[in-house]
């Protein structure tokens with residue numbers, strides 16, 4: 001039989017697609033890495049399967065155990081998918097920022113979802129970080145994935161996304177553009193790529209209202225920089241240890257509105273339905289456009305699928321209500 005033994009074997013080896021209109025408009029070569037092609041519709045499938053396998057191998061996770069995570073949604077979905085197949089219980093602590101669709105998918109995989117206030121500071125007992133940690137402490141045979149401080153998050157991309165991009169571009173890529181949330185995707189991939197060719201430029205895309213860019217540029221972590229924003233999965237109000245700043249050459253910050261409009265543009269010009277962070281990454285490409293030369297090969301990672309945002313980004317009513325149209 002030519003087939004897969006389980007859905008988990010379909011994770012990775014996602015397509016790299018030339019963004020034709022964008023390449024023409026920016027007079028260079030822009031390629032999108034389509035992470036929506038993973039079975040859980042995002043790049044987070046890569047870390048879920050890797051982290052759980054490592055926990056099993058090290059004996060931290062035993063049959064009947066519980067997987068706990070604090071996440072804005074995608075890591076939860078991927079963990080819920082892996083947990084369902086391997087027979088683990090899964091508890092996801094998330095924030096009120098989560099879309100209706102993302103929560104429904106977690107529940108479809110059988111996960112328990114705990115929604116925490118998005119305004120709660122990380123050390124507030126009501127924050128999604130604190131709730132997850134507390135649950136882990138009181139639940140026997142449980143693991144807390146803690147993706148913001150888990151080196152496996154970076155390693156997963158070092159071993160998969162990095163080598164895939166190197167192979168798919170035949171070692172010709174010149175720029176890698178990627179959103180930074182936990183930083184796992186950009187850091188692991190960039191580390192691998194720079195080991196192959198240190199001249200590859202890596203551009204981190206952050207949100208206006210996040211603390212990462214100032215920290216990268218000035219080494220300053222200032223809570224006064226924190227502002228609310230809509231983009232899911234982009235930027236942070238903490239400095240995760242999974243952001244390996246040494247592999248990121250530059251940071252750009254993007255606003256909600258242009259990012260969301262870029263995602264809509266991508267759907268209508270390239271027929272790729274990406275999430276808001278894909279739009280943010282594209283907006284980062286636009287901000288950086290003056291640095292690209294005609295024969296550059298620019299890879300932009302599109303982290304997840306737009307289908308999860310039909311009631312937000314792809315709803316005209318929601319866009320209008322929020323002043324984005």
Ligand SMILES: Cc1ncc(COP(=O)(O)O)c(C=O)c1O
Pocket residue numbers: 072073074075179180181182183184185186232233234275277278303304
């Ligand atoms: C939709 C989305 N885009 C981008 C990211 C950022 O990826 P990373 O956490 O690897 O930096 C995340 C992560 O939470 C995400 O959920």
